[in-house]
Amino acid sequence: MNRNFDFVSDKRLEGQLDFIIEIDKLKNIARKSMVFDGSHFENDAEHSWTISVLAILLREYANFNVNIEKVIIMLLIHDIVEVYAGDTFLYSAKRSAAHIEEEKSAEKIFGFLEEDQKEYFLSLWKEFEERKTNEAKFATVFDRLEPLVQNYMTQGGTWKKYNVTYQMVIDKTSHIQEGSKEIWDFVKKLLQVCVERGYLAKEE
Amino acid sequence: MNRNFDFVSDKRLEGQLDFIIEIDKLKNIARKSMVFDGSHFENDAEHSWTISVLAILLREYANFNVNIEKVIIMLLIHDIVEVYAGDTFLYSAKRSAAHIEEEKSAEKIFGFLEEDQKEYFLSLWKEFEERKTNEAKFATVFDRLEPLVQNYMTQGGTWKKYNVTYQMVIDKTSHIQEGSKEIWDFVKKLLQVCVERGYLAKEE
Ligand SMILES: [Ca+2]
Numbered sequence: 001m002n003r004n005f006d007f008v009s010d011k012r013l014e015g016q017l018d019f020i021i022e023i024d025k026l027k028n029i030a031r032k033s034m035v036f037d038g039s040h041f042e043n044d045a046e047h048s049w050t051i052s053v054l055a056i057l058l059r060e061y062a063n064f065n066v067n068i069e070k071v072i073i074m075l076l077i078h079d080i081v082e083v084y085a086g087d088t089f090l091y092s093a094k095r096s097a098a099h100i101e102e103e104k105s106a107e108k109i110f111g112f113l114e115e116d117q118k119e120y121f122l123s124l125w126k127e128f129e130e131r132k133t134n135e136a137k138f139a140t141v142f143d144r145l146e147p148l149v150q151n152y153m154t155q156g157g158t159w160k161k162y163n164v165t166y167q168m169v170i171d172k173t174s175h176i177q178e179g180s181k182e183i184w185d186f187v188k189k190l191l192q193v194c195v196e197r198g199y200l201a202k203e204e
Numbered sequence: 205m206n207r208n209f210d211f212v213s214d215k216r217l218e219g220q221l222d223f224i225i226e227i228d229k230l231k232n233i234a235r236k237s238m239v240f241d242g243s244h245f246e247n248d249a250e251h252s253w254t255i256s257v258l259a260i261l262l263r264e265y266a267n268f269n270v271n272i273e274k275v276i277i278m279l280l281i282h283d284i285v286e287v288y289a290g291d292t293f294l295y296s297a298k299r300s301a302a303h304i305e306e307e308k309s310a311e312k313i314f315g316f317l318e319e320d321q322k323e324y325f326l327s328l329w330k331e332f333e334e335r336k337t338n339e340a341k342f343a344t345v346f347d348r349l350e351p352l353v354q355n356y357m358t359q360g361g362t363w364k365k366y367n368v369t370y371q372m373v374i375d376k377t378s379h380i381q382e383g384s385k386e387i388w389d390f391v392k393k394l395l396q397v398c399v400e401r402g403y404l405a406k407e408e
Contacts, residue, residue, distance in 0.1 A: 049249045057223065069272060
């Protein structure tokens with residue numbers, strides 16, 4: 001392992017610093033969708049920032065009380081595993097195989113930290129992935145919502161490029177309603193408008 | 205004002221959505237320093253993500269108990285005013301004049317939201333800027349820390365480019381100690397190493 005901070009004698013702090021250097025690679029991991037103005041493909045760090053702000057902004061629409069601190073921390077770190085595993089498109093056939101890679105990646109990246117912090121972040125990441133707690137259900141809303149709005153803003157974006165249909169989108173995103181009925185109502189309306197405007201193909 | 209979501213009948217929600225589209229412009233606002241691997245100039249969204257993660261990661265070094273939720277939210281939104289005001293270099297002579305522009309910008313950008321949310325974000329932004337509360341003091345640590353580490357990782361980066369000296373850096377960053385004595389100890393060591401390695405010029 002590269003020692004970026006060889007002058008630091010405290011091993012705990014050195015690990016924390018090396019961790020922040022390592023996760024910076026997310027800034028070079030491009031996602032499939034473009035930022036709202038279509039100027040560039042979004043990277044994982046930009047994505048994590050937007051969905052964290054979204055959760056703060058739209059917290060009033062949660063179906064239940066949530067610990068918003070936990071929601072935000074989950075969203076800020078949920079993509080860190082992609083430092084080694086890369087981004088896998090939601091509609092890709094490889095999406096379920098990707099999970100094994102991500103588990104390995106999580107062990108490696110959070111392994112930069114001492115046991116207590118490693119366990120803390122690993123458990124938050126797993127909680128997010130399992131989508132069983134209220135916080136995980138609410139956090140997932142924003143991870144799904146952002147690309148939908150990006151595709152709307154860019155007149156179809158990845159949907160057109162990869163032949164994604166209305167029913168495929170519904171299948172992959174309908175669990176938004178488990179976190180927020182109000183946001184799911186908005187999404188249904190958004191998708192309808194996308195079909196009407198020709199951004200998204202709907203099966204007969 | 206552009207109505208991006210003309211099909212949404214709820215004015216509150218429509219304002220929230222327009223707000224998230226507007227602040228996305230931060231992804232096109234380049235800062236002066238490069239990301240840790242030197243691959244590109246960092247943008248404001250990437251910066252906000254990194255310093256939020258840093259605050260979570262290094263919270264144990266705060267000089268006092270902090271409400272970490274508040275710290276993170278401050279860090280996630282602290283640069284939103286730059287959507288209209290742009291980024292001003294910490295060592296620029298224009299730095300104090302920039303504040304008036306930022307006040308106007310804050311009114312405008314948070315004005316997308318209804319009064320309660322506008323006030324909530326405005327007051328958090330002002331609290332951060334004034335650096336009087338424990339949360340603001342601790343949050344500021346990371347806004348200052350990140351570019352120092354970026355310049356270390358890129359062998360001098362903006363310090364060399366803009367002839368910034370050791371004493372100028374100390375003057376602009378010594379308030380880090382108000383938020384965290386341990387992180388300030390690290391910074392002093394880091395700067396010393398930067399001088400020894402020729403990344404940062406020190407006056408005789
Ligand atoms: Ca700034």
